[in-house]
Amino acid sequence: MTGPAAALLAGLVWASSAPAQTGFTPEARSRQRALEAGLVAAIRPADLDSMARVLSAAPHVAGTPGQAAVRDTLLAWLGAWGLEPEVETYEVFLPHATEVELTLVAPESIAFDLVEEPVAGDPVTRLEPYPWLNGYSAPGRVEAEVVYTGWGLHADYDRLAELGVDVEGRVVVARYGRAYRGVKARLAEERGAAALLLYSDPDDDGYVQGDVYPEGPWRPWSGVQRGSVLDGGGDPATPHGPSLPGAPRLAAGALAERVPGIPVLPISYRVAGEILSRVRGADIPETGWQGGLPFRYHVGPGPARVRVRALDDRDGPRGGVKAIHDVVATIEGTEWPEEFVVIGAHIDAWGAGANDNVSGTTSILAAARAIRAAATLPRRTIVVAGWDGEEWGLLGSIEWTEEHAARLGAGGVAYLNQDAVGGTRFGAGAAPLLAASIREAALAVPGEGGSLLKEWRGGDTEPEVGDLGGGSDFEPFYQRLGIPSASYGFGASGGVYHSGYDTHRWMSRFGDPGYRNHARTAQLTAVLAMRLANAEVLPYDVSGLAGRLDSLWAPLRVMAVAAAGATEDDLARLDRAVDDLQAAGEELASARERYLSGRVDGATSARANRILIAIERGLGRESGPFRDGGVRSLTFASDPRNGYATLALPGIATAVREGSRERVRSEVLDLAARLGSAADRARDAARLLGGGSPGPAVPATFSAPERRADNPSQEVDAW
Numbered sequence: 001m002t003g004p005a006a007a008l009l010a011g012l013v014w015a016s017s018a019p020a021q022t023g024f025t026p027e028a029r030s031r032q033r034a035l036e037a038g039l040v041a042a043i044r045p046a047d048l049d050s051m052a053r054v055l056s057a058a059p060h061v062a063g064t065p066g067q068a069a070v071r072d073t074l075l076a077w078l079g080a081w082g083l084e085p086e087v088e089t090y091e092v093f094l095p096h097a098t099e100v101e102l103t104l105v106a107p108e109s110i111a112f113d114l115v116e117e118p119v120a121g122d123p124v125t126r127l128e129p130y131p132w133l134n135g136y137s138a139p140g141r142v143e144a145e146v147v148y149t150g151w152g153l154h155a156d157y158d159r160l161a162e163l164g165v166d167v168e169g170r171v172v173v174a175r176y177g178r179a180y181r182g183v184k185a186r187l188a189e190e191r192g193a194a195a196l197l198l199y200s201d202p203d204d205d206g207y208v209q210g211d212v213y214p215e216g217p218w219r220p221w222s223g224v225q226r227g228s229v230l231d232g233g234g235d236p237a238t239p240h241g242p243s244l245p246g247a248p249r250l251a252a253g254a255l256a257e258r259v260p261g262i263p264v265l266p267i268s269y270r271v272a273g274e275i276l277s278r279v280r281g282a283d284i285p286e287t288g289w290q291g292g293l294p295f296r297y298h299v300g301p302g303p304a305r306v307r308v309r310a311l312d313d314r315d316g317p318r319g320g321v322k323a324i325h326d327v328v329a330t331i332e333g334t335e336w337p338e339e340f341v342v343i344g345a346h347i348d349a350w351g352a353g354a355n356d357n358v359s360g361t362t363s364i365l366a367a368a369r370a371i372r373a374a375a376t377l378p379r380r381t382i383v384v385a386g387w388d389g390e391e392w393g394l395l396g397s398i399e400w401t402e403e404h405a406a407r408l409g410a411g412g413v414a415y416l417n418q419d420a421v422g423g424t425r426f427g428a429g430a431a432p433l434l435a436a437s438i439r440e441a442a443l444a445v446p447g448e449g450g451s452l453l454k455e456w457r458g459g460d461t462e463p464e465v466g467d468l469g470g471g472s473d474f475e476p477f478y479q480r481l482g483i484p485s486a487s488y489g490f491g492a493s494g495g496v497y498h499s500g501y502d503t504h505r506w507m508s509r510f511g512d513p514g515y516r517n518h519a520r521t522a523q524l525t526a527v528l529a530m531r532l533a534n535a536e537v538l539p540y541d542v543s544g545l546a547g548r549l550d551s552l553w554a555p556l557r558v559m560a561v562a563a564a565g566a567t568e569d570d571l572a573r574l575d576r577a578v579d580d581l582q583a584a585g586e587e588l589a590s591a592r593e594r595y596l597s598g599r600v601d602g603a604t605s606a607r608a609n610r611i612l613i614a615i616e617r618g619l620g621r622e623s624g625p626f627r628d629g630g631v632r633s634l635t636f637a638s639d640p641r642n643g644y645a646t647l648a649l650p651g652i653a654t655a656v657r658e659g660s661r662e663r664v665r666s667e668v669l670d671l672a673a674r675l676g677s678a679a680d681r682a683r684d685a686a687r688l689l690g691g692g693s694p695g696p697a698v699p700a701t702f703s704a705p706e707r708r709a710d711n712p713s714q715e716v717d718a719w
């Protein structure tokens with residue numbers, strides 16, 4: 001069916017299922033819809049494909065000429081699109097490997113060739129990416145017997161201890177998976193290991209899962225997962241502020257305590273097989289330790305012995321310090337320029353990085369280009385940022401947020417992150433305040449069944465938006481500054497992560513043939529950013545936040561009683577605070593809808609928005625939930641025991657882990673008070689929108705309400 005009848009019918013269908021677009025007046029809604037249709041049409045898969053081809057032509061590790069070339073390409077493109085990008089340079093401790101050797105010395109001698117084999121037909125795989133040394137590994141020279149430690153986590157070492165196997169002074173081999181590799185490095189060092197070898201077992205990430213590259217998407221025999229083992233984030237040498245040139249830096253001794261003290265090497269499952277097949281001693285303690293290599297695994301120690309030799313440039317003239325360069329373009333808001341929506345993706349990689357993270361880079365570039373070329377500029381400022389040094393420990397984003405903490409704290413509305421988005425299945429994690437906005441925006445992006453939302457939803461339930469844990473550049477925005485954040489895109493099946501096989505050809509064949517999902521991620525980003533930038537009243541979903549906290553509190557509450565001996569009396573205050581926040585959120589939502597369907601007044605909207613911006617900021621405290629570190633959020637953090645996983649209500653959860661009833665009580669009181677303030681703010685905004693009395697003074701920083709907004713840089717402390 002075509003022609004006017006179809007158009008009319010389509011119009012009727014459209015009107016009857018008027019897409020939710022929270023935060024806009026009816027008239028603004030239709031203007032915004034037209035604007036969004038233009039953004040979606042302007043973002044074409046072929047453009048992302050050709051950008052990706054250029055950006056993934058060669059390895060571009062932070063601090064190398066390859067990465068400088070990527071930076072210059074971004075500057076040229078953004079400049080040509082009228083975006084006036086700037087470079088923000090930081091000087092960070094970033095030691096690069098200079099020599100890495102691994103040799104089996106017993107029961108026989110094999111000098112391993114630490115190279116990923118090139119694949120015919122994919123010339124980029126001939127360009128050797130970063131050497132086989134994990135980021136921030138210590139240099140060193142070690143020769144010792146080998147012990148296999150399963151996943152190399154707490155419980156695994158406990159099992160070894162039960163078997164009477166001591167890892168002290170030995171070279172330990174651990175599988176990747178289940179936790180951030182930096183946690184494994186820290187544990188190996190704490191247990192006295194002399195060196196750690198990390199490998200991807202084919203059972204998790206290789207031929208057991210499916211055909212390996214180039215026949216299929218999975219990790220081939222010589223594929224290696226590189227990656228940082230820094231425990232924490234940001235430049236370890238400048239814990240107190242941004243690593244601007246000339247900034248005070250920790251002396252070598254103090255710095256050494258903040259980085260791993262043993263050599264940590266990523267190895268292929270081929271090399272791991274050569275070593276592990278020569279490990280005997282005790283049988284593995286549980287069946288889960290058996291991987292997919294074709295022999296029975298044992299824990300040792302020995303008789304396999306290896307020699308590790310790893311050198312880096314930290315003893316060189318610059319002490320391992322290098323410049324990293326964020327690329328930042330600002331599209332100034334026409335009405336509320338001091339309020340920001342930040343779109344970011346990291347622009348460094350371990351190799352050619354077609355998925356991680358050329359995919360995210362092309363997404364923010366395409367979104368920025370479309371937004372800049374749109375018929376109307378955004379009402380709030382949109383900042384587009386390419387972060388350097390993410391792979392080493394979120395260096396570029398943490399240093400940048402430290403430098404700009406004051407203005408971000410005062411006016412940050414949202415941060416949208418894109419990291420490894422070029423796969424087949426859409427997924428999203430977000431601050432609960434933003435979850436509904438993502439679902440609403442996904443309705444404006446094409447997809448199977450009519451929209452990305454339909455495709456994402458599958459059946460007829462609402463699609464799940466996950467909680468943000470750790471491992472990418474949303475961390476400093478969300479967990480340190482209290483800016484509602486989101487991270488989304490299409491996940492890839494298959495294992496070329498951090499290897500030399502994460503290439504344009506792999507992506508074109510297996511990850512996202514045709515680059516359609518790259519384009520759809522960019523379309524979602526453009527639509528979502530423009531909505532958040534143009535909304536008359538910010539669309540934060542406060543009752544959604546309360547609902548999410550309620551569902552996370554329920555199981556933790558049970559544990560607080562069981563593991564810390566908390567009583568009903570200790571905990572009831574948080575139950576009430578969550579319920580009250582729910583009610584306040586509903587009052588806000590209906591006041592917002594009423595206000596937007598009536599006469600809107602710019603000054604009232606602006607004041608309500610100032611109050612709404614403060615809600616997330618109030619959910620953290622200066623001292624944070626953990627003993628050390630820059631994380632301040634008391635609602636969501638990354639679990640220090642895991643590094644990637646979310647730890648919900650981290651203050652209370654930590655108290656429960658400590659088994660401390662006293663601390664559980666004080667954490668419950670603290671969070672209940674903060675949720676109480678959030679409810680007050682939601683009601684203040686609701687009253688204001690309903691024509692009531694003005695809202696109170698609003699703190700602009702994440703945590704302490706008594707702090708002054710004009711001096712928040714002091715609030716950025718060490719992680």
Ligand SMILES: [Zn+2]
Pocket residue numbers: 346356357390419420
């Ligand atoms: Zn990444």
